[in-house]
Amino acid sequence: MPKINDIGYSKMTFNKHENFREFVQHHIKISDPTEDYYYIEGNAGSGKYAGFTGSPLIFLEEAAKYRNRKFKVILIELNMDNILKLTDTIKEYYQYNNISIYTLLGDNSDLLLKMPKNKHGLCFIDHNGIPPFKTISELSEKSKIDLLINCPTTNIKRVRLVWKQKFLLEYLSIIKRKNILFREPKENDPVRWSMILATNNARLKHLKRLKFHSINNEKFNKLNYTDTETFKPTKATLELIEKLCKIKMKSKDIVSVLNKCDIKAQNNKPWTNANLKSFCNHNNIIVNKNDKIVKKKKPIVNRKKLCIKHSITNTVNTLNKKGIKTDQGHTWTNANLRAFYRKNKLNKDRKEDIKDIIQQLLKKHKRYNYIVEYLNKNNIKTIKNEFWCYNKLYYFCKTNC
Numbered sequence: 001m002p003k004i005n006d007i008g009y010s011k012m013t014f015n016k017h018e019n020f021r022e023f024v025q026h027h028i029k030i031s032d033p034t035e036d037y038y039y040i041e042g043n044a045g046s047g048k049y050a051g052f053t054g055s056p057l058i059f060l061e062e063a064a065k066y067r068n069r070k071f072k073v074i075l076i077e078l079n080m081d082n083i084l085k086l087t088d089t090i091k092e093y094y095q096y097n098n099i100s101i102y103t104l105l106g107d108n109s110d111l112l113l114k115m116p117k118n119k120h121g122l123c124f125i126d127h128n129g130i131p132p133f134k135t136i137s138e139l140s141e142k143s144k145i146d147l148l149i150n151c152p153t154t155n156i157k158r159v160r161l162v163w164k165q166k167f168l169l170e171y172l173s174i175i176k177r178k179n180i181l182f183r184e185p186k187e188n189d190p191v192r193w194s195m196i197l198a199t200n201n202a203r204l205k206h207l208k209r210l211k212f213h214s215i216n217n218e219k220f221n222k223l224n225y226t227d228t229e230t231f232k233p234t235k236a237t238l239e240l241i242e243k244l245c246k247i248k249m250k251s252k253d254i255v256s257v258l259n260k261c262d263i264k265a266q267n268n269k270p271w272t273n274a275n276l277k278s279f280c281n282h283n284n285i286i287v288n289k290n291d292k293i294v295k296k297k298k299p300i301v302n303r304k305k306l307c308i309k310h311s312i313t314n315t316v317n318t319l320n321k322k323g324i325k326t327d328q329g330h331t332w333t334n335a336n337l338r339a340f341y342r343k344n345k346l347n348k349d350r351k352e353d354i355k356d357i358i359q360q361l362l363k364k365h366k367r368y369n370y371i372v373e374y375l376n377k378n379n380i381k382t383i384k385n386e387f388w389c390y391n392k393l394y395y396f397c398k399t400n401c
């Protein structure tokens with residue numbers, strides 16, 4: 001990524017600024033007009049660079065449209081040259097009576113935690129690389145402000161695989177906000193930059209118009225897992241691979257059979273030894289010393305129990321596809337399925353099933369982090385149909401196991 005004075009930019013930068021402007025317009029519009037609006041930026045940059053209008057300037061342009069609202073704008077930046085240029089770029093906004101601007105030179109991991117508490121508005125974090133999630137988590141405990149975080153999701157996956165670091169979901173689970181949403185990345189973006197919004201504001205819960213979804217949405221899996229991890233083969237492919245396993249064929253021969261049969265692997269690519277190995281890993285098939293593929297004896301969790309992995313949306317889709325109607329003869333929706341579960345106390349059974357699975361896993365693995373990863377990978381969600389995190393599992397085990 002090219003940089004000017006520590007400010008990284010790419011062909012996606014224009015898109016970032018467009019999305020940021022769109023979000024800021026909406027955020028100011030829905031905020032309480034009787035309260036001062038705080039805008040805090042942890043990585044302010046220089047205001048203008050490489051032909052781009054930077055985020056602090058975008059915010060000020062939008063805020064200036066509201067003459068009868070009060071704004072406090074706090075811009076934090078580590079690089080001295082940038083802060084000097086920024087002060088010059090935004091100078092016309094110092095004349096606005098309703099906008100107070102403070103530019104701070106320093107490290108955001110220190111300064112963000114000193115920001116005024118219990119204020120309303122927005123804090124934007126826009127690091128060149130992986131966001132400072134520890135600071136963000138501490139900030140979320142200290143203040144109530146909405147957090148918007150620019151996040152390179154592909155880089156987080158790479159770092160996780162190479163350095164055995166955390167899943168994006170694990171990082172997000174330590175942010176203390178009721179609603180965590182993500183913005184769909186642009187299709188042609190290899191880094192899959194996404195904006196993460198962490199908020200307690202119920203009015204920001206549904207932002208589909210701005211392409212934000214809850215992290216419980218299935219689309220989030222693409223940001224949390226690699227393509228191989230989420231790859232679901234057709235039943236026929238799985239059966240064929242299993243048959244080839246039974247005759248103890250070597251993995252390189254299986255790869256050539258699959259490619260000759262024109263069966264595609266993930267992302268519609270041909271099979272390779274590497275993607276076959278990772279496919280096998282995910283389907284309880286192991287490769288032994290002689291490079292032969294054999295089926296694992298016993299999965300850790302009873303297959304039947306895995307039926308509960310289906311989310312409400314999946315169940316609704318399946319019921320409707322099969323033409324099964326509700327007792328009143330209506331098509332199924334998430335709401336009426338939930339009501340059906342409640343009426344028939346199915347949530348209770350689900351809790352028992354989840355408890356069983358966790359107890360089985362606990363016998364084999366003492367580490368909660370491993371179990372969290374296993375449950376999320378297999379789409380086994382909590383009773384509230386959310387992804388697991390360390391705290392949720394700890395609390396569940398404490399009260400149920």
Ligand SMILES: C[S@@+](CC[C@H](N)C(=O)[O-])C[C@H]1O[C@@H](n2cnc3c(N)ncnc32)[C@H](O)[C@@H]1O
Binds near residue numbers: 077
């Ligand atoms: C991607 S740029 C920000 C661009 C800006 N948000 C925009 O859209 O115009 C990241 C900026 O963060 C600054 N930075 C990096 N580490 C920082 C830190 N620990 N504290 C404050 N600023 C930091 C860099 O100097 C750089 O200017």
